[in-house]
Amino acid sequence: MNQKNKKVYIKTWGCQMNEYDSLMITNILQENQKYTITNSENDANILILNTCSIREKAHEKLFHQLGRWKKLKKNNPNIIIAVGGCVANQEGKKILIRSQHVDIIFGTQTLHRLPSMINKKIQHQKPMIDITFPKLEKFKNVLIPKKNIYSASISIMEGCNKYCSFCIVPYTRGKEISRPLRNILDEIYKLVDHGAKEIILLGQNVNAYYSIDKNGKKCTFSELLQIIASIKNIKRIRFLTSNPMNFNEDIIQIYYNTSKLVSFLHLPIQSGSNKILKLMKRSYSVEKYKEIIKKLIIARPNIQISSDFIIGFPGETNYDFQKTMDIISDLNFDMSYSFIYSPRPGTPASKLKDNINITEKKIRLNILQNQINKQTQQWTQKMLNTFQNVLIERCIDKKKNKFLGKTENNRTVILTSHQNILGKIVKVYVNQIQKNFLTGKYDK
Template identity: 45%
Template sequence: MNTTETIHKQSSYYIKTHGCQMNEEDSLKMANLLEEKLDMQPTQDVSSADLVVLNTCSIREKAQEKVFSELGRWKKSLGYKSNAVIAVAGCVASQEAEQIFKRAPFVQIVIGPQTIHRLADLYIKCRTTSKRQIDVSFPAIEKFDHLPQNTRSSVSAHLTIMEGCNKFCSYCIVPYTRGEEISRHFSDVINEAKNLVTTGAREIILLGQNVNDYFGRIDDTTEANLALLIEAISQLSGIERIRFTTSHPQAFDETLIEAYDPSQTKLCNHLHLPVQSGSNRILKQMKRDYSVEHYIDIIAQLREKRPNLRVSTDLIVGFPGETEQDFEATMKLVDTIGFDQSFSFIYSARPGTPASELIDEVSLSVKKERLALLQARLKYHANRIADEMVGSTTDVLVEGISKKRRHEISGRTQNNRIVNFPGTQAHVGTIVNVQITEKLENSLRGRIASQSSDPMDVHTSTCTEQKIQHAHA
């Protein structure tokens, strides 16, 4: 029996995740790593875990404070196992680094988002040397090469294709915490997609901080962009749907617009494209590098290909210097696009970002007022779209048995709406044509109209291989 087995036999881990889908995905990867490399078991009870990991997000307001108070609260109310190792991962770890040990001396591991593949090694070192471990570097070798394959079954599976961001929007901390953009090799992504299909995935959600900046190597001389990757994944047997998040309007090129041609790919009739503001003046201050007109033009071109395309977005209100006119421009854009379910936030400064240096003269009460108005308008459009869906039939990819009613199944429409309806385990992983009968606050109800395969399936051509060959030429 080796050292690893001696120390870690039957030990358990607990991971709590804050923030975005990228963080959720990183937590899943850390879990796979601990199970595969150290044979550890997950536990839902923080007080019994041998390793406690808090995977943090610095997008949240006062993110650092929340991390320390959460760790302290667990310590006080639940207590940790006497010899538990406490680790802080994610963007706050990257940003605060050694400071975390100073402010929370009971933390023993600090690990950044780009080094999660080293968690098992750091844990062993921590156990064997009783010394604190830190690794918040941005290594040139991709972490993906060192992480085990995902073997968990999920009808809708995330697949990270790139990491980091070179955009440096003035309000955002991500480029400082996740580093420069790195795209995974084309064949690695394809192989992972194939593997996900074997574990039950029918929908792939391609992930990246700036997913449409993907440029993955095919070989020494050829790269694939996101559109080509989507076309290639669309060809894989078993894949019914593809989504991607999060994309940036500035990098939304013609090939990606072309990929929305239903005959080309299995992209859903839904796009999440953050716009942040409807005012060109504010977009400039945010360093977003596109205009409102450009954003509207992208959506118009996409709707030429997919007239029923639903679009959701992210919006920030109360950015420093935002006037009433700027805010009205945002409200106007919401009506122009008719956004489906979207996210909206009040601006708050992130330490270390250029925007945090700007004088923020918009009062909190004004920000709150604007947010309430904006959210009411967004809700109006989301409800309008849901009302239009009631009475129609639509394809639903069934993801599992309903959590509330065991005789019902739950799935998603192309525009990402959750639908619950009577069905059985046999429907899980299939696309079912559902008549929508009722709109609820956060979901829809329906009944099976017929079992169907995705109608886009039959149109998908085999042009991707030709394009790759062409790219080689």
């Protein structure tokens, strides 16, 4: 491979944590190895696939993609193919056995070693694999993009200790481990220097964050939120994904005290049936979840909630499904990530008898999504003819002075301004609702 012509194509599947990891890969390769990132796989000589194992048929999806890339490698044998992410952690050497044209397998905790693995592969021409779990090593030299970024994600912890019966994450991301406070703040200050106004805190179970420094000083998630809120140039704080089991009174209190914390929360419940929650090993009840939401609404009356739902979990009856529909209506969720249950190999739930046929699962999912869509539209309709605080993230048409931004509740707004409002939070009058965005008026 020509060392002066190293073009990398990165394909990312899955959650925002994977997006964050792919951004980290991009920054490491560009800074340390002087690679060029390309948006075309046909133009690249290094192909990187960052995988996700949450959704159905993750393995089939992986090998279909690798099959397409095999054709590219046949035309150019010097192409290097690397597979990372949760499926890489889960399958390891099995990927190399089934797809012998793959050159590198790296894990969720070893992505920072990718430049070294690529160099060794170029020198030795042998497949490389590293899916170990070195604790937080990948965060020691986090690199920040050189371009301005106004809304920035930052991973504050990795892994999960909950071991829900359906979930593969503890096996692919490892046990919960929190980044040191100083390490997190260093990254945030660098992001602020590059224009960040909004910080999105990421973790598989983000509100379980808990760190102890070398002097024995402890920091909980609620304390971390307060510290970040004290940073002058940070104007907005979001976090995901939370577990109701760790959503304590201290976190709720932050909604009283910290206006920088947005009035929008993603809090997965998965089911409205206590029976199903128990089978899922979710360790909380519907009543407990409702109590949290009730307290949040008291603390922040205008808060909007989104959630996750798994439909057709083994043992789910029509009555159980109706309980889920009831809580969707009762709590008036703004939006949701909902999908049909599919067993993940190696999880306890994969051993349960799946007693629901796929047709019934699809019917239930359709009913649920229709209700959620209805509620989303109702929430959006309330925004019409109101002023909304919008963080302007980019200019989408310089000639027409059009900008794109996000509201606190994650709606996209397009507006016109003859001033440079990039990176600013401006008060916008919402005058139209389009299918996928709002339009607004900004006079100043």
